[in-house]
Amino acid sequence: MTAEAPAAGGSRIGALARRFWSLVALPLVSFVLAIIVGAIIILASEMLVPGQKFDPTLPITAYKALIVGAFGNESAVVATLVATTPLLFGGLSVALGFKAGLFNIGAQGQFLIGALASVFVGVIVSTQPPLIAIPLAVLAGIIGGAIWGFIPGILKAVTGAHEVVTTIMLNYVAIGTVAALVSGPLKIPTSVSPVTFDVGNAAFPIIIGKTGHIGIVLALLFVALLWWLLYRTTWGFEIRAVGANSSAARYAGMRPRVITALTMTACGALAGLAGVSVLLGVTHSMSSAFGTTVGFDSISVALLARSDPVAIIFTALLFGAMRSGSGLMQIQASIPAELVDVLQGTILLFLVMGPVLRLIFRLRSASTDIGGARTSIGGAPAGPAGAP
């Protein structure tokens, strides 16, 4: 860095800009490359559909529809914000785990159980005044998600069972639990299809446009809260210390096992809030086909943001916009909405190829390894990594 620093004055802004560029360059290049790969996939898949005229501009039509669908008018922007809200919570959940060296693949299950607990309490308090009903339903969702995070947390702390496997298993248990309750005890008795009662007064108030609920404000508050927790409190320092080097943290007098269990519980609470925001803000009741992609999108959000709470605002917006715009893309260009998953996977793939991309595009190297800390199954923390 020092060799490249310009001698001229006013280099403070220059240094800041360089630092900013060194942080965003790799994600940005990954994103652009993924868009190109996506275009190639669209062109290639045109040949799979027989009897259709080959249209070389289809990728542009598709991407245009994607952007218009996400930001084209006021209601589209609001829809994008609504889609971004659960990703903010979910991204924070996965990122917090990464900071402590834990990989929370279970955001999906915690999301579902959070929503389930929220609808359970929400229906009970649905006739109470909103000021009582909403906090109770939100609290229930937080507790529900926290329990679903506590189970793998305590198992990891006490028995060493790896959270990657246990959280994935709990995702499937959560799907079963939701299906059993929504088609059983929580079902509207007179209804044919498995769906619960409406949460009534516990629903989030609408503050922007026709659908923009207060959840987005809550989510941004939690971004600030998590940033403060991670970088300004002792607990946050301990989380990061355990994530960076668990044995060193123990020698320094911290208790990695306690931190692990607590952090995983907090991860669960955050993912539970994602479920709450969808349930109280959008659907207001729960059917057996409740939200299916949030949990895995959250992993992408956290990875692309390199677990930085502030960067999560942008990555969640990016993926929220893609999800929200994919509907119009499907209609106007007949491209399956799953293209968004392809783009997500490709972005991450290029991101993890970081060292190669830096070499090709001559990007300045910075500490841009994705994931807050190395995670390893059953092994000790990774050995010293060489400078790229």
Next chain:
Amino acid sequence: MDAAINAIYAIPVLGLVAQFVGYLIATIPPVAPIILRQSTPLALGAMCGVICERSGVVNIGIEGTMLASAFTGWIVGVAVAPLLPAAATPLFGITLPLLVALAAAILVALAISFLHAWLSIALRADQIISGTIINIAAAGVTGYLNTLIAKQSPTSGGSFTQFNPPAELTNLPGVGWLFAMFFDQGPITMSVIILVIGLQIWLFRSRWGLRARAAGEHPKAAETVGIDVMRLRYRNVMIGGLFAGLAGAYLSMEATNSFQQNMTAGRGFIALAAMIVGRWTPIGAFGAALLFASFQALGQAINFAPPSGQLGDIMTAVPAQFYDALPYIVTIVVLAGVVGRSIAPAADGQPYERESAT
């Protein structure tokens, strides 16, 4: 005799246990072939995990690899079936298109494994993140293509059929069901037992296996005695991919003859749990896979044909979804109970870097 059994069944609590044991004894013979069938993708996935992790590379992309192979096997079968002669051999119903599709499925698994190996060995990326990206990308690409193709409702390329053991053998009293379990199976299921035993010998009784384990336990020491750790890890991850590809092919070409979105349904992760429970040995992992598959089959058996009497009343009162979730719950419980005594290879998950000699 029946009167005695009925008397035992009437005892409170203890009688329920007796009824359950009776139900198991009655259920296991007809269900046994299903157990072995359902353990096949789990066992093959676990073999992939064992080979990778014994040499020091964590592979949680098994799920995605299986999914991609399942899709490829199906779609290539669809594509080549009209082009190639499809005369089925009497043995396993093997046709030329099926063989081509199987080869394609395994090739795709090898390609994905190579990607994982390159990311985690050459680039020293976080292996768990690399595996997760493979899972996300595989789910995305297969989902995207499947939605495009499913609109045309394509004709399937067929599937492998079961070998029908002679009825004199399977009807033998007492042991006939064992013959049915092992021989009333398709080619991939049948090959699992041979592969497991072969791998066990290869890993613990051969020079190659010893070297592979050395690379996973102490790569530096392995390097000093002349083992090329990087190349060995590449090779093992690729061999592991072969198994994951076979597991995927089983799902879309033997268990069914079609592809559904996310049809792996977490089997790649249950396979990882089986590997850990089986203490990173092929035979142990196979045993764990059988255990998980038994609970899957038991759940299905209870849903389809619940026992009669008091026990049946209790079992049918529990929502059907509980039995669907049973294998996942068992995985968590067994993993939590066993993992303390199950120790991973020492250098598992750690990128290896040669001391710079150049």
